[in-house]
Amino acid sequence: MLKTKKSEAELLELYRLRKNDQKKLRTKKTTTKKRAPEKASDLLNQFFKDEPEALRKMQESRAIQSWARYVGKEAAKVSKAIRISEGELLVYVSDPLWLHQLMLLKNQILNCYKRDFYHLKLRQLYFKRVDAV
Incomplete structure (x- = not known):
């Protein structure tokens, strides 16, 4: 017991x-459950917060990948943003008519980039005629 x-x-x-x-x-x-998942961009920014060069490179990459969003599908088929260096965005264009059209829209495109990627301090947008993109 x-x-x-x-x-x-x-x-x-x-x-x-x-x-x-x-x-x-x-x-x-x-x-x-209540906590929402964190954005990958926020995690990367936190991870590289002590490395400004890495953050700048990530922002440049995002800006280059955003090219089609700023110019549209048709223009993106014949053009490609290549690189950003020292505040200048270089774009290759394979069609001369589109090259001319993009040159006419240059200031509008640049202003969109300046608005969304202000930390890159873009000053100029250059177009280069190539055979294929």
Whole structure:
């Protein structure tokens, strides 16, 4: 009989500990569910915060990849942003008519880039005629 009471006490203690663990687990689940996932760009910025050169290169890469968004699908088929260096964006264009059209829109395109990528301090947009992009 004595052994049974001890066993009951142990079982009650184990049950109480199990309930506490379940409660902690539930609390942990609800806090993790409420938190939204972080953006990859924010994580990269945090990771490279002490490396301004790496951050600048990532921003340049984003700006180059955004070319089609600024000029549209048709113009992007015959043109390609190549690089940004010292505040200048170089774009290759394979069609002379599109080259002329893009030159006419140069200031508008540059202003869009300046608005969205102000930290790159873009000053100039250069177009170069090539055979294929």
